[in-house]
Amino acid sequence: MSAAPPANLVEAHAHVFALGQSLELTPLDRCATVAESLDAVRRASASSRPSSDGRAWVRLFGARVESWDQGRWPTLAELDAACAGACVVIMSFDYHCAMASSAAMAAAGVRAGVAVGTNGVVCTDAQGQATGVLLEDAAYAVWKAAPEPVESERERLVILALAHLRSLGFAEVHDLHSQAWLGPMLGRLDREGRLGMRVALYPNVAEVRAVAEHRQHWESTRVRLAGGKVFSDGTLSSRTALMIHRYAEPRPDMPRGHAMVAPVFIDEALRTVESLDLQLAVHAIGDGAVRMVLDSAQRVRPARGTLRIEHLEVLDAADVPRFVELGVTASVQPCHLLTDIEALRRYVPHRIERVLPLRSLLASGLEPGVIGTRRDGRAGLVFGSDAPIVRANPEDSIFAAVHRRRPGMPQDEAIAMKEALDEAAAWRCFARVCDETTDRR
Template identity: 30%
Template sequence: MLALMLMLTMQTECDFRVIEGRIELPTGTHEAVAIARGKVREVGKASDMPSVPATCRTRLADDQTAFPGLTDSHVHLLGIGLREMTLNLDSARSVEDVKRALARTAEEQPEGAIIGRGWIETGWPEGRALDRRDLDEIVSDRPVLLTRADGHAMAVNTATLEAAGIDADTEDPEGGRIVRDADGQATGYLIDYAMDLVMPLMPELDVERRREALRLGAETYASRGWTSVHNMSVDGEDLPLLKELAAAGELPLRVANFVTRDAMGTVIEEGPGCDATGLVCNLGVKFYADGALGSRGALLKEPYSDEPATIGLRLLTKDDAMGVYREAASNGLQITTHAIGDQANDDILSWYGELREDFPKAVLRIEHAQIVDPVDLDRFASTGVIASMQPSHAIGDLHFAPERLGMERLRGAYAWNSLAGEGTLIVFGSDAPVEQGDPRIELYAAHVRQDLEGFSGEGWHPEEALSRAEALALFTTSPALSIGRGGSIGTLAPGFAADLSIFEGDPFAGPSQARAVATMINGRWVSGEAQ
């Protein structure tokens, strides 16, 4: 201790800092944490902490808690920023809410296409998705393109359909669907690759707009209490911009990138790894096996219970996948694949199993793993596949999943506890901007497994909820392990990066019972500051 005190006298102010109060880890609680030059020096009793100047000692309020820095293991950072920069519909609770928001935006933006995102019809009194008639009522003279929250469907108005040349004779593209009415006319609801038909009408996303969206997305996320993200489906254009932001001190997050298939060559050419700041790491590539459950694009083994004519969409075949999987693995890239339906999960587990024979050390993961045949649950652990899951999906989807899937298939739905019991490495995230990207919602959903009003219905399987410590680990230590950084980030232990998320109230009790106070990375406050 004496040597430590002598060292302190030679350091500049707050090179050494002590935070005193409730420090909660998955392994237990402590009274204080000491930080030296951006790393944890000591965690334990307040009385064992070294003396530091009063300006370098932070005493948390009685209702505040410091957690190891929280990681959202599945986000789309660009989309989070763009959601804030365009018509944000994540608070819409009805078709009428969307109409009102669209009318306000049309008045504020009298020219050009109107772009928005975030709506989802679950729980709406109208009991249906948006269609062109809803949008035409408000804006009929220019394109309107409103992406559903899950990013796998879009509602557009008639002006958009006409500009894109979509009519009754337009065939569904492979991997997509143009929803039609009884007369065969497009309703304005486009699913998965059918959205590509109208993408040319989107405003150009130039470099400056991309940079601002990434900066705003990161700033928003740090303010909510996140310290790290696994950034999914990243375009090649975003990679240098994230590095520029980090170098300029404008990136208040750790960002692990999983790029699109088109950008895979860029990461292979540069080699997987981190930039000079250590904040931006290009690690892997992401693929899509199916669509989303909400738009009935998730690929199922048996037809949908509420639409027996479909089993969903297959977006990846084995012949297509194995070659690029092998290319990625041979170049040291992590591989992750979006799979929501039970057939999609079965397929990817099988293909990964074959890949594992030639690449035993490859890091393989499945994004979402929402609907898994119970007979396949043990295959994640036996094949060494990481399950990347999002608790908020469960408490949203389970309002409609019983009708969509039937009770039998729900035995393997959002099966966090079952997968953990098999020894699967699970990482938790939000999938923002599909969901709000609020750690309070995610922690609550993982631990309580009820919606935000406290509802839990038939088929929700409350036994799949996790303990407080288990849930916290899946937002801290597990994400670090999954990207090979389990020895440097993800917990508060000597030598680990001093990343902290501080909340007032209890975030496990939901968003109404807590708020993010401050976020720290490498011993530096990047959002707020605990007093």
């Protein structure tokens, strides 16, 4: 890295509480063998404490099973022997697959032959017995079966996350999909002088009206309710992001991915936040989802600065100028490119030149580092990480924006190099805290 990172960065897309939790989970990203994974399970189980449900829950994450010596998960018998009856869940690095101990599956009510959610799969052996390997909703059902931490524990994890972000140079974080309890807790931490940075909250749009009713009890110049959050599609690696064109290797049930909400739902969400003088942040990864959201903005015509679109990993050329036209901020996490390269080449090879068109977005007039507001009506291009899906280190996004490939990869494997930014421009997209964009009340 040559350009020095500026001070007072803004992390425009993170999940604060989940980040705090992830900082305490056992990472398996350096694990290279099945035996090492079992050793990690043994150590973590031995030091675990019972949760509020009386069970010992042990969660490990970041497993890249394809790269382990035997290219497989442990067997269920191996895992159960290593964890001595604890509820163990090992999540894969992409959060789409997990392995759980017998105790964890039993506690979550997950077993062979029982459907889980809309796409959960409980993998079985030739005899029809569960192997412990779980896909999609089944993986999440067991991952989330561990009881929520009690209030004091939640506070400790939130403080841990904020300290971590501060250590990386961030002076402000935007929390996308905030828990209802987060605002009151942050407000109290601020009054006690223990906050240390600014936080903007975006709870689910279904809850935003209720959260807004009590915001005067906890808002300050540092903690504020900023808007509501909506998920409009899925992800590229699971081929559930909504695309304009069919995926290569499409899922039979959804060849172009799928919309998680109807356009009229987004219209209504825009009107709801508008009535509360707040913003709407919409998760839209595929070019079809981004277009659907921009179409909503064109119909509803909220004040400029009302809408921000999150992720926009693939964007059609015709939609690039619409951000400036409609006053919509593009909130992008270039670091996702680092983990998605293989999935992009495999599933959307015909759209590879449309991946993260950062240079085109800036050329269209979006202002780097400006999170537009309803007050200023500006529209910007801002970076974040989506931590803890990936680590919060801003240098990952800078590398991805500049080099468009993972460190060490040959240059000809870069994705859509013509959309690369220079390093100084990339750093400018990590919005800097300044009073005119953050001191709104």
